[in-house]
Amino acid sequence: MPHRLLPVAAIVASLATAAMSDPLPSWNDTDAKARVVAFVENVTDPASDDYVTAADRIAVFDNDGTLWAEQPIYFQFLYAMDRLAVRAADDPSVLTSDVLRAAAEGDIAGAMAGGEEGLLEVVMQSHAGLSVDDFQADVRAWLDTAVHPQTGQPIRDMLYQPMLELLRYLRDEGFSTYIVSGGGVHFMRAFAEDAYGIPPSQVIGSAGKSSYQIIDGVPTIMKDPGIAFIDDKEGKPLGIDSKIGQRPIFVGGNSDGDFAMLEWATAGPGPRLGLIVHHTDADREWAYDRDSHVGRLDRGLDEGPARGWVIVDMASDWADIWP
Amino acid sequence: MPHRLLPVAAIVASLATAAMSDPLPSWNDTDAKARVVAFVENVTDPASDDYVTAADRIAVFDNDGTLWAEQPIYFQFLYAMDRLAVRAADDPSVLTSDVLRAAAEGDIAGAMAGGEEGLLEVVMQSHAGLSVDDFQADVRAWLDTAVHPQTGQPIRDMLYQPMLELLRYLRDEGFSTYIVSGGGVHFMRAFAEDAYGIPPSQVIGSAGKSSYQIIDGVPTIMKDPGIAFIDDKEGKPLGIDSKIGQRPIFVGGNSDGDFAMLEWATAGPGPRLGLIVHHTDADREWAYDRDSHVGRLDRGLDEGPARGWVIVDMASDWADIWP
Ligand SMILES: [Ca+2]
Numbered sequence: 107m108p109h110r111l112l113p114v115a116a117i118v119a120s121l122a123t124a125a126m127s128d129p130l131p132s133w134n135d136t137d138a139k140a141r142v143v144a145f146v147e148n149v150t151d152p153a154s155d156d157y158v159t160a161a162d163r164i165a166v167f168d169n170d171g172t173l174w175a176e177q178p179i180y181f182q183f184l185y186a187m188d189r190l191a192v193r194a195a196d197d198p199s200v201l202t203s204d205v206l207r208a209a210a211e212g213d214i215a216g217a218m219a220g221g222e223e224g225l226l227e228v229v230m231q232s233h234a235g236l237s238v239d240d241f242q243a244d245v246r247a248w249l250d251t252a253v254h255p256q257t258g259q260p261i262r263d264m265l266y267q268p269m270l271e272l273l274r275y276l277r278d279e280g281f282s283t284y285i286v287s288g289g290g291v292h293f294m295r296a297f298a299e300d301a302y303g304i305p306p307s308q309v310i311g312s313a314g315k316s317s318y319q320i321i322d323g324v325p326t327i328m329k330d331p332g333i334a335f336i337d338d339k340e341g342k343p344l345g346i347d348s349k350i351g352q353r354p355i356f357v358g359g360n361s362d363g364d365f366a367m368l369e370w371a372t373a374g375p376g377p378r379l380g381l382i383v384h385h386t387d388a389d390r391e392w393a394y395d396r397d398s399h400v401g402r403l404d405r406g407l408d409e410g411p412a413r414g415w416v417i418v419d420m421a422s423d424w425a426d427i428w429p
Numbered sequence: 430m431p432h433r434l435l436p437v438a439a440i441v442a443s444l445a446t447a448a449m450s451d452p453l454p455s456w457n458d459t460d461a462k463a464r465v466v467a468f469v470e471n472v473t474d475p476a477s478d479d480y481v482t483a484a485d486r487i488a489v490f491d492n493d494g495t496l497w498a499e500q501p502i503y504f505q506f507l508y509a510m511d512r513l514a515v516r517a518a519d520d521p522s523v524l525t526s527d528v529l530r531a532a533a534e535g536d537i538a539g540a541m542a543g544g545e546e547g548l549l550e551v552v553m554q555s556h557a558g559l560s561v562d563d564f565q566a567d568v569r570a571w572l573d574t575a576v577h578p579q580t581g582q583p584i585r586d587m588l589y590q591p592m593l594e595l596l597r598y599l600r601d602e603g604f605s606t607y608i609v610s611g612g613g614v615h616f617m618r619a620f621a622e623d624a625y626g627i628p629p630s631q632v633i634g635s636a637g638k639s640s641y642q643i644i645d646g647v648p649t650i651m652k653d654p655g656i657a658f659i660d661d662k663e664g665k666p667l668g669i670d671s672k673i674g675q676r677p678i679f680v681g682g683n684s685d686g687d688f689a690m691l692e693w694a695t696a697g698p699g700p701r702l703g704l705i706v707h708h709t710d711a712d713r714e715w716a717y718d719r720d721s722h723v724g725r726l727d728r729g730l731d732e733g734p735a736r737g738w739v740i741v742d743m744a745s746d747w748a749d750i751w752p
């Protein structure tokens with residue numbers, strides 16, 4: 107008990123400094139936070155055997171359900187539905203299936219009736235046929251007004267404050283922070299810098315086909331129909347290898363779509379931290395895991411703890427959820 | 430003539446400072462160097478109308494024939510031939526065509542008889558079937574001893590000193606420097622950091638297929654047969670859009686394979702610089718352009734000057750070529 111030797115003023119000053127310098131104020135003082143901080147302090151301490159140079163401090167995060175919310179359906183899908191409605195108003199012939207018709211009418215349940223394949227169809231039909239520049243301008247304009255269908259909250263505010271703090275903390279400690287998400291790479295880049303401080307080159311995602319065209323004399327990258335890459339499940343470690351070329355030492359996700367990237371990253375030599383956001387808070391956010399149609403988390407819950415991954419219990423580990 | 434008012438000592442000191450601070454000492458004081466320096470000074474001067482923030486100072490460079498030599502054949506192909514010979518010694522049945530047999534025997538002319546398709550066949554047959562980690566270790570080991578078939582010079586020394594200086598100069602001025610090359614991304618990452626100071630995440634290249642596998646319990650990224658992406662011609666702007674997500678403001682290349690990326694990047698708003706290395710020096714390096722089987726430069730020579738691109742005449746613009 108060394109503290110009994112310290113004058114009260116010194117103790118107070120020390121506590122005040124600790125509070126002021128808390129890099130994760132929206133996290134409760136539970137085991138999850140302690141393990142994250144211990145990991146970061148360990149790999150950034152030049153005196154530690156586990157010291158990692160800044161060049162190797164690569165941290166990757168899933169987006170939907172990890173950095174922002176994803177219920178009742180991925181927000182990119184809400185955008186796709188709105189955009190499809192605009193396209194169909196111009197040209198109803200684009201609605202070639204029941205799923206597309208439901209989506210254009212804003213009927214989420216009907217649009218989801220087609221399963222994963224139906225979701226992809228809606229995204230592809232709505233996202234293709236315009237340039238990357240025009241698409242991203244359209245996404246930004248949509249985010250300026252889009253509200254959540256259940257809560258009425260602006261979509262762009264439905265970020266997780268504890269994860270924003272974690273991203274900033276890691277960067278302050280010399281990490282490079284990446285998004286590695288099943289979401290569309292062009293969609294996420296439209297807001298990742300503003301929302302998360304993550305530049306376009308550090309956003310990895312799924313991608314449709316694209317082409318280089320000279321349109322009215324102007325060199326243009328066009329978004330075309332068809333899928334080029336799905337950045338999910340085994341696609342996540344492959345996407346990281348393809349675009350970063352290094353194995354991350356810190357990985358955050360929330361679903362079994364992140365299992366392979368958690369597995370690969372935490373199997374590397376030296377210190378590694380895997381983290382899973384478990385949605386347990388039906389009051390402040392949503393509670394879902396093994397049976398959810400989005401963000402299904404099953405194997406990660408079963409195997410994560412034995413693999414040493416931090417399972418964040420949103421209800422008990424996060425003091426605040428929203429910014 | 431303000432100099433006549435300065436004491437001689439001041440003039441000497443001023444000249445010495447200029448010489449010491451020359452960021453491109455291996456470039457002759459010709460128009461090419463003057464235009465590069467003027468561009469960089471312009472976009473980095475906060476008082477300039479053309480000022481570009483550091484986040485947007487993206488510079489991309491082709492590799493073969495732009496940062497290192499490429500005659501008589503791409504160096505990656507020399508590696509592929511050597512590796513194929515090793516594989517064939519173990520298992521001669523991998524040599525299923527005349528092109529593969531010629532390659533395994535080190536017969537460059539015979540291996541090239543199959544054209545681009547033959548080159549791809551040799552690269553794919555030699556590069557697949559091992560993990561990315563093992564492949565890159567093998568490339569590094571090869572580079573430790575590989576010598577050029579004509580000059581006997583170590584392959585790893587056949588970098589262009591003026592381009593090394595240009596890369597360093599740009600980074601010192603806040604640019605991010607990328608490789609965007611038809612060469613294999615895993616091959617180039619094995620040496621890009623040592624050779625050019627460019628980390629794996631800033632190397633964009635062609636890629637074979639790959640897969641995520643658990644091998645004897647170890648999560649592994651395997652290199653598989655088949656082509657996933659060719660980073661050449663229109664593939665270059667598409668690769669940049671996919672991986673960087675921003676349009677570069679500085680582009681260097683040497684062949685018509687770089688035309689689309691030069692065209693796209695220099696068509697953007699604001700200040701842009703395109704640069705083509707023209708191989709004109711048969712004494713110190715090689716002289717080739719319109720009729721070359723590697724690094725063919727035809728349209729770029731015809732249209733580059735009118736598009737405002739700097740055509741670097743290696744013989745007259747570079748004082749030194751090799752480090
Ligand atoms: Ca997710």
Ligand SMILES: [Ca+2]
Nearest residue numbers: 491493494684
């Ligand atoms: Ca080239």
